[in-house]
Amino acid sequence: MRVSKVNSGPGMTVTAKPDNDTGSPAAPARTHTIDAFHQGRFFLVQCADAGHRAGMDAMLLAATIAEGARGRLADLGAGAGAAGLAAASRLSGLEVVLVERAPAMLECARRTLALEQNAALAARASLIDADVGLRGNERIAAGLENSAYDFVIMNPPFNAADDRQTPDPLKAEAHAMDGADLFERWLRTASAMLKPGGQVSIIARPQSISDIIASLGRRFGGAEITPVSPRAGDDAIRILVTAIKGSRARLVLRDRIVIHQGEGRDFSPLMHDLANGLADWPRRG
Amino acid sequence: MRVSKVNSGPGMTVTAKPDNDTGSPAAPARTHTIDAFHQGRFFLVQCADAGHRAGMDAMLLAATIAEGARGRLADLGAGAGAAGLAAASRLSGLEVVLVERAPAMLECARRTLALEQNAALAARASLIDADVGLRGNERIAAGLENSAYDFVIMNPPFNAADDRQTPDPLKAEAHAMDGADLFERWLRTASAMLKPGGQVSIIARPQSISDIIASLGRRFGGAEITPVSPRAGDDAIRILVTAIKGSRARLVLRDRIVIHQGEGRDFSPLMHDLANGLADWPRRG
Numbered sequence: 127m128r129v130s131k132v133n134s135g136p137g138m139t140v141t142a143k144p145d146n147d148t149g150s151p152a153a154p155a156r157t158h159t160i161d162a163f164h165q166g167r168f169f170l171v172q173c174a175d176a177g178h179r180a181g182m183d184a185m186l187l188a189a190t191i192a193e194g195a196r197g198r199l200a201d202l203g204a205g206a207g208a209a210g211l212a213a214a215s216r217l218s219g220l221e222v223v224l225v226e227r228a229p230a231m232l233e234c235a236r237r238t239l240a241l242e243q244n245a246a247l248a249a250r251a252s253l254i255d256a257d258v259g260l261r262g263n264e265r266i267a268a269g270l271e272n273s274a275y276d277f278v279i280m281n282p283p284f285n286a287a288d289d290r291q292t293p294d295p296l297k298a299e300a301h302a303m304d305g306a307d308l309f310e311r312w313l314r315t316a317s318a319m320l321k322p323g324g325q326v327s328i329i330a331r332p333q334s335i336s337d338i339i340a341s342l343g344r345r346f347g348g349a350e351i352t353p354v355s356p357r358a359g360d361d362a363i364r365i366l367v368t369a370i371k372g373s374r375a376r377l378v379l380r381d382r383i384v385i386h387q388g389e390g391r392d393f394s395p396l397m398h399d400l401a402n403g404l405a406d407w408p409r410r411g
Numbered sequence: 412m413r414v415s416k417v418n419s420g421p422g423m424t425v426t427a428k429p430d431n432d433t434g435s436p437a438a439p440a441r442t443h444t445i446d447a448f449h450q451g452r453f454f455l456v457q458c459a460d461a462g463h464r465a466g467m468d469a470m471l472l473a474a475t476i477a478e479g480a481r482g483r484l485a486d487l488g489a490g491a492g493a494a495g496l497a498a499a500s501r502l503s504g505l506e507v508v509l510v511e512r513a514p515a516m517l518e519c520a521r522r523t524l525a526l527e528q529n530a531a532l533a534a535r536a537s538l539i540d541a542d543v544g545l546r547g548n549e550r551i552a553a554g555l556e557n558s559a560y561d562f563v564i565m566n567p568p569f570n571a572a573d574d575r576q577t578p579d580p581l582k583a584e585a586h587a588m589d590g591a592d593l594f595e596r597w598l599r600t601a602s603a604m605l606k607p608g609g610q611v612s613i614i615a616r617p618q619s620i621s622d623i624i625a626s627l628g629r630r631f632g633g634a635e636i637t638p639v640s641p642r643a644g645d646d647a648i649r650i651l652v653t654a655i656k657g658s659r660a661r662l663v664l665r666d667r668i669v670i671h672q673g674e675g676r677d678f679s680p681l682m683h684d685l686a687n688g689l690a691d692w693p694r695r696g
Contacts, residue, residue, distance in 0.1 A: 332664035339621035353638070353664050361695065362664040379617035379638050379647040381667065410646065 158234070160241070163208065164403035168215045168247050170206045171237035173230060180208030182385070182401060183329045183364065186354060187279050188212035189400040190327040190368050191220070192408035197276030200225055200319055202258045202312060206234035207251070209279055214250055216403040220277075221250045225270065227257045258282075259311040270319055278316040279327040282308055284334065309334065309341040317345040320371045325409070328367040338367055339377070347373030348411050353382040368409050375411055383407070443519070445526070448493065449688035453500045453532055455491045456522035458515060465493030467670070467686060468614045468649065471639060472564050473497035474685040475612040475653050476505070477693035482561030485510055485604055487543045487597060491519040492536070494564055499535055501688040505562075506535045510555065512542045543567075544596040555604055563601040564612040567593055569619065594619065594626040602630040605656045610694070613652040623652055624662070632658030633696050638667040653694050660696055668692070 157174040163185070172179055187209040191199065196219030201210030204224035214222045226232050232255055239248040256268035258280075266272060309330075316326045326346060328338060332353065342349055346369035353362035362382060387394040399405035442459040448470070457464055472494040476484065481504030486495030489509035499507045511517050517540055524533040541553035543565075551557060594615075601611045611631060613623060617638065627634055631654035638647035647667060672679040684690035 333662040335662065335664070336621055336624035340625070353666075355666060359666050361666070365664065377618040377620065379620070379650065381638075381640060381644050381646070 158237070163212060164215050167403065168211050169238070169241050169243045170208055170211070171234045171241065172206050173234060180206055182397075183281050184208035185212055185401045185403075186364070186366055186383070186407070187281050187327055187329045188216065188403070189405065189407040190279070190325075190366060190409075191217060191277055191406065193217070193406045195220060195277070197221070198223070198274060199277040199279065200270070200275045200316075202278060202280040202316065203227075203282055204235060205231045205281075207238050207253075209281055211238070211244070211247060211251060212403060213277075213279065214247055216406070223252050223254055223275075225254045225256055225258060227255065258315050260315070265315060265318065270315065272318050273321050275319045275324060276321060277325050277327070278320055280312055280316065281329050282312050284308075284331055309337045313338075313341040313343075313345065317371055322372045324371045326369050326371070329364055330367065332362045332365050335365055338365075342367075342369050346371055348375035348409075349377045350380055350409050350411065351377070352380045352407065355382045355384050357386050358384050366407070370411075378410060380410065443522070448497060449500050452688065453496050454523070454526050454528045455493055455496070456519045456526065457491050458519065465491055467682075468566050469493035470497055470686045470688075471649070471651055471668070471692070472566050472612055472614045473501065473688070474690065474692040475564070475610075475651060475694075476502060476562055476691065478502070478691045480505060480562070482506070483508070483559060484562040484564065485555070485560045485601075487563060487565040487601065488567055489520060490516045490566075492523050492538075494566055496523070496529070496532060496536065497688060498562075498564065499532055501691070508537050508539055508560075510539045510541055510543060512540065543600050545600070550600060550603065555600065557603050558606050560604045561606060561609050562612070563605055563609065565597055565601065566614050567597050569593075569616055594622045598623075598626040598628075598630065602656055607657045609656045611654050611656070614649055615652070617647045617650050620650055623650075627652075627654050631656055633660035633694075634662045635665055635694050635696065636662065637665045637692065640667045640669050642671050643669050651692070655696075663695060665695065 158171055159174045161170050161172055163170060163180075170180055185208070191213045195217050199210060199213055199220050199222045201207065201222060202225050204210050204226045207224045210222040210224050214220045224235050226235060232253065235253050238244060239251055239253065254269045256265070256270055260268055260270070313326065320326065330338060335351070339349060349367060349369040352366040354364040354366060355362050366383070383396060383400070384394050385397045386392060393401065396405065400407060444457055444459045446455050446457055448455060455465055470493070476498045480502050484495060484498055484505050484507045486492065486507060486509050489495050489511045492509045495507040495509050499505045509520050511520060517538065520538050523529060524536055524538065539554045541550070541555055545553055545555070598611065605611065615623060620636070624634060634652060634654040637651040639649040639651060640647050651668070668681060668685070669679050670682045671677060678686065681690065685692060
């Protein structure tokens with residue numbers, strides 16, 4: 127496997143390259159790509175034609191970890207590891223754990239951590255094969271310790287009824303909402319894993335806003351919600367939510383992040399910097 | 412009583428004038444003002460020193476009724492009638508019912524409808540003395556008919572723990588949250604009063620977003636939420652929510668309305684027009 131092209135752009139566009147590496151015993155039949163993020167400061171191995179492909183969502187999620195942050199971060203439902211590794215790439219004081227259950231994604235994450243180009247990053251990253259929805263002792267047995275993390279980030283699988291359907295079962299798993307209680311289960315796990323005062327970060331669709339606030343419940347407070355819109359004047363396509371374990375502070379609705387400037391496909395200066403690990407989107411509170 | 416000064420500005424600033432009218436048998440002891448809204452196109456009688464004073468919130472709420480709208484509108488918790496009368500002032504095809512339970516506010520609303528300057532408007536407006544939280548037959552007996560309205564608007568009393576406290580009991584009533592189920596009770600009433608397909612509009616604080624969505628529940632769909640922020644980059648201080656009775660459409664988070672432009676107290680052009688009844692803020696869907 128080699129990097130076909132370093133995409134030093136905003137980290138959203140990925141390069142596709144047939145994966146002819148047959149040397150590894152675990153090499154899957156699927157075609158993989160190696161994609162550059164953060165202007166070539168780290169790389170991801172991803173399925174070329176199937177599965178969730180990392181992009182803007184993962185970069186925005188990573189941006190919620192404030193400049194200067196240190197400690198342990200868990201990326202729940204990490205996929206190939208984009209969000210967790212983006213946080214670790216920007217913040218040298220972070221140790222990250224990628225949590226994923228889908229075998230094909232786990233394989234991508236394993237290959238990602240094994241990449242020569244990621245050697246420095248991989249020293250601060252590890253992988254846990256576990257279902258985020260596990261409870262109590264089962265969760266702990268799977269390696270998800272209680273009260274052990276400073277940050278938990280999540281880009282949960284979601285799917286809305288009017289989304290285009292895909293025949294790809296791997297992609298379907300990544301995008302499928304596991305019932306209406308997904309946020310309840312994922313935030314219960316996040317709360318258990320976080321130290322008191324730890325921060326959870328979530329990227330989701332606007333229609334999940336009520337489920338998310340309800341599931342933050344009494345576990346978390348100080349929710350800060352940032353809408354993310356394609357252009358000024360547009361409806362939001364994502365919300366970026368952070369909250370603090372045990373806080374009683376009230377909810378804040380922040381000004382939106384606008385992705386594109388003008389009529390073309392150019393990023394706004396803020397989005398460019400967030401997508402490339404050159405800026406953070408820290409909490410107000 | 413006479414108008415001390417016509418404020419033809421944005422409808423937020425009000426003029427205070429001692430009320431020396433002692434001719435009316437119902438004249439209360441409090442000092443009243445007559446305040447111009449919509450650049451002098453209608454007027455409100457309000458308590459000068461006590462009670463909720465109408466302003467930007469009421470004007471934004473009225474702006475959610477789209478240009479060209481016709482039919483019956485109920486303003487729940489109408490206070491002196493600002494929001495309902497602002498809608499009627501802009502839309503000549505609307506008949507409005509102001510619903511209020513606080514005697515002092517009812518008195519203001521009565522005096523408002525009796526003002527010579529409001530004669531044309533008052534022909535399309537009426538007043539119901541009722542508690543919005545009434546249920547079933549009690550609500551109907553109080554004059555709030557089922558399935559009889561095209562629009563219901565509400566600016567419910569709210570109060571957050573960190574709001575500055577006021578010793579004024581009338582103001583305290585207007586700002587007091589009647590327990591956590593306020594939105595549940597008010598939206599139950601709104602749903603009962605609306606025709607199928609009718610629109611509810613709410614202005615509230617951002618921290619109420621979850622209570623509102625939960626209370627819209629299965630009664631309403633197609634919720635559209637617009638944050639309202641003092642300036643670009645600021646957190647929202649209000650949310651403007653509309654939804655449709657019986658709709659199954661999903662929630663939309665719209666771009667924010669910015670109140671002030673630049674550093675001073677000047678309104679943004681959009682806010683100026685919304686506050687003065689010169690523009691609407693119609694639904695997308």
